[in-house]
Amino acid sequence: MLGLRAPQGRALSSRPPGASASLTRRIGTPVATRFTFAGGNLSKLARLPLYVLARPAQWLTPRSRREWVFGSGAGLAQGAWELWQEVAAREPDARLTWLVANEAQAEQAVDAGVEFVAKDSWAGFWRTLRAGTVVVTHGLGDVNRYGSGGAFLVQLWHGIPLKRIHLDSPATFALGGRLPAAAGRILRGMYRLSTRAISLFPVPSQLVGSRIASAFGLDPARIAVTGDPRDEALVAGTPASRRADSLRVLLGAGVLSGEERERRLVLFAPTWRDGVEDPTVPTEAERDALEALAQRLDALILFRPHPLGLGAYRRAIAGAPRLRMVSSEAVPDVNAVLSAVDALVTDYSSVALDYSLAGGHIVWFAPDRASYEKSRGLYEDYEATTGGHEETWAGVIAQLEARLTSGPEAAASLAATEALRDRFFEVRTPGAPGRVYEQVLARRDGGVAAAPAGLPSGSPAEVPADAATGTGPTVFFESFYGRRANDNPAGIDAALAALRPDVRRVWSVANDTVTVPEGAVAVLEGSPAWARERAAASTLVVNDWLRTPVADPRRQKVLQTWHGTPLKRLALGRPKVGLRTRLAILRQTRRWDALLSQSPFCSAALAGDYAYRGPVWETGYPRNDAMVLGTRADARAALGLPESGRVVLYAPTWRDDGRVVLDGAGLAALAASLGEGTTLLVRAHSRVTEGFEGAPGVLDVSGHEDLGELLRAADALVTDYSSMMFDAAAISLPLAFFVPDLELYRDEQRGLSFDFEAEAPGPVVREASALPAAIAGLWERPEAFAGAYAAWRERYTPWDDGGAGARVVERLEAEGFLPPAA
Known part of the structure; x- marks a missing residue:
């Protein structure tokens, strides 16, 4: 058998004699590598023949319910270790095996006194092949991927997703070089096959479950709201005992000395960026400013980069005694130290949501928000999650100083953390490993899984049938x-x-x-x-x-x-x-x-x-009913705009290549050129992840739900190829068209459905410098496009009279989409 076996139930303080050499030979020493999705996907495709060859063994080998295998890319962590301990206590006769990937993980297993083997060895293959239950935290690569088929697979996850993951993220399927299209299709098929193997996916709330169902293409019935075993250290015991436990971990890792136990602790924990270097490595001046802050607050600032992240943090903070590294090698499970942390600084990392259970201050630091959202995507608008973020270390320092001293900022900060916790955690009681174990037994052994215990009052597992007004269809x-x-x-x-x-x-x-x-x-x-x-x-x-x-x-x-x-x-x-x-x-x-x-x-x-x-x-279009029947005064009041003064709405469409033809600087220049007393509203398309907040003189209304309200409030609409040009005609709103990329968009990218330049009921502008005069002309010379506008409205909005919704309801009833009213 490859790997070493340590007696279960007995903690070992050191490796057996000679273990170091054998472990290195059999498992290998971890090597710092630059992981990217493209590299991982190429390896995945290369392994396809091995998956095929392993299939007969999976079909022919009987699995045993008393055998469990566990694995995690983070070592003995991420909830898998908590579930191991639960199973070991409940099933003393079960055979539990931890599969390790490298020497560091083997050392953890030896120190914990658990049986382990190398995951990629023949022993790892055999143990996985025989196990009735397989527990992973990242994916099948946590165990022996070739032996997992047919097992009851418990997919824990290593954090609540803020950024889009798996099937929801285009980055997941990156291949890097030029490969045949068939390679991409095969890769997607492999991902989908692996997700179909999941038998149980525990989550802490329905909100998280909905993201997991989307990301993994998973049947909601396989998702259970049990709480997450990885968060047990953040909810079990009392606040004082949890803090003491976290301090012991930091002391044991050599991060703190005994006399530093009472100092404030700030943790900086960024996520990784798929092979791109972190933009948050502090400069020498920023390092000195952070050191000065730590001295003023009598604090230590701990840096814990993502295990896959790239950035020379250790070198950057050298020479600053109050700035300390907390590497993933020293502390594999970051949750184990969060209860001792007074403030967390992060970007898009799920550690922020775990930390909300600890109840401290969170400062969001995202200097690369626009590019990160474009490459990875987020499950919701960043501001909806964060309430605001900083883009420089100077801003972070100011926020930390304000929040870690008494005052209104401190109270508001803690309230925001509590609100974040309440959104993402329906289950905040200890015992998640036990609830997951019970779900495994109920589902694996052929029974119907009971509703997980621990849901708090007011947070039902499902919406009541009568929650919506109405009792009919x-x-x-x-x-x-x-x-x-x-x-x-x-x-x-x-x-x-x-x-x-x-x-x-x-x-x-x-x-x-x-x-x-x-x-x-x-x-x-x-x-x-x-x-x-x-x-x-x-x-x-x-x-x-x-x-x-x-x-x-x-x-x-x-x-x-x-x-x-x-x-x-x-x-x-x-x-x-x-x-x-x-x-x-x-x-x-x-x-x-x-x-x-x-x-x-x-x-x-x-x-x-x-x-x-x-x-x-x-x-x-029913969406225009309220706009046609509404008033400008009501629309402006809803938007907080004055009744007097002119309002120009700029609403471009989206482009397949992500281009923005008028950026923040261009919008600021346009707003300034329109003159005092004119407000420029800007609304990004729903498929564009970034708005235009921060441009001087610009009011970003990208998040406003009611497009009709925006049109009704405006005195003119500037657009390009957006369908809002047709809706605006229903209320005779003057139109101007800013199309600097007309030939590219029309002839190469999308194509247009009619001769746009010939029919346009307003000026077609190619240069940003000509926009102010074109807009002014809409009011100064309205007769210039009167004939074209009348024809436009007759052709494109003949039925937008405020009654479209009623006509749709009539058709729903007449065509059998809705049964008649009782």
Whole structure:
């Protein structure tokens, strides 16, 4: 057998004689490597033949329920170790094996007194092949990946995801070089196959469960709200005992001396950036400023880079005695020290959410927010999670000084941490390892898993059936993949609330920051409540692709409202559409039972680009009802704008390559050129992750849900290829078009559905310097485009009269999408 076996239940203070040499030969010494998704994915593809060869062994080898294997990329940590201890206490006759990847992990196993083998050895393969239950924290690579097929797989995770992960992140499938398209398809298939092997995925809340379901393509039934075993050190015992335990870990790791126990502790813990160097390594001047802060606060500032992160932190803080390194080798499990920390500084790391259980101050530090969001993506707007962040060490220092001294900033900071905790943790009671163990027994041994114990009062595992107003049929809404609750679905929701109060209105939301209309209920995508409500609905109303087929196509109807009349070509109308994309588009349109349209032009454009042959309901757009019937005074009041003065709305569309044609500096210049008394509103497209906050003279309204309210409040709209140009015509709002990339966008990237320059009912501007004069001309010479504007409105918004939502409700009843009212 490769690897060493230590007697279970007996802690070993040192390795057996001669163990060092044998471990190094059999397991290997850890080597600092630069891990990237591209490198990992190439290795994954190279291992494909080994997966195939291992299949017969998985089919033929019987598994034993009394055998468990555990592994974690972090060593004896990340909840796997806590679950090990639970199983060892509950099943003293079970055979538990820890699979180690390197010498450091082997040393941990020896010191803990547990049986272990090298994960990539024949012994690791055999133990994994025989185990009835396999526990991992990162993925199948934590154990012997070739022997895991067919086991009951418990997938713990190493943090609550803030950044998009796994199937949700484009970075996951990076391959680096130029490889055949088939390689990418094979890779995606391998990822999906590995996620299908997951039997149980414990989470601390439904919000986290919805993200996990999306990231892993996982059936919500395999997710259990039990609390996370990795957080046991943060909830068990008393605050005093938890702090004492954390201090013991730091003392044992040599980070602190005994006389430093009473000093304040600040922990800096950044995430990793897929092979890119951390932008937060302090300069010499910043190091000196941090050292001075630590002296003023009688504190120590601990630096714990991500194990995969790149940055010369040790060298950067050398010579500053109050700045200390806490490496992952010295402290494998960061949760073990969080209870001694008075303030945490981080960027996008999940350690912030774990630390919210400790209840200290959190300072968010993200100098590369825009580029990081673009490359990885986040599950919600960064500000929704953080409430604000710093971009320099100087800003971080100021925040720490304010929060670690008594005052209103300190109280507000602690309240923000508590609110973060309440959002992400439904279960905050000790005992998560036991609850996970009970779920394993119930599910693995063929029984039906009971609802996990420990859910606090007021946090049910599912939304009650009567949570939504109405007792009749259910209509299930989704807008922009659950990121918002607006657009045409919201207009239909309003009409149903007024005309059919018996209808239950349920909204799919991507996270709990999305506010749904009054009287409706929100269900988190991927949660058990989401699956139940979606399956029970008679009608699904969506404004983008329907990513998951309906549960019962014979009974359930899908109304596709889309989200605007298309100037740019869509779907099959775009240049260079590949065969695979064409097939996906055709599969998508087969899921629609009716398509909503704003005009005859819209009907032809959408049906043509999507090769759609079903019913088209030409009713006008319900999203514009409130705008048409509302007043400018009410819209401005809702936005906090003065009634007097002019308002210009700039609302560009998104570009496939991520370009922004007018950045913060350009917007600031435009705002200044418009003159005093004119307000410039800027709204980024829903698919653009960054807004324009911080540009002088600019009011960023990118997060405002009601597009009609923005249009009604404005005196002019500046856009490029956005469908808002058509909605604006419903209220005769003057239009200007800023299109510096017209040829590129029209001829190479998207294509346009008509001769835009010939029909435009306002000036078409190619240079930013010409925009101010073009905007002023809209008010000074309104007759210049009067004829073109009248034709534009007649062609593109003939039905937007404030009654579109009512017409849709009539069609829902007439076409059998809704049963008649009782």
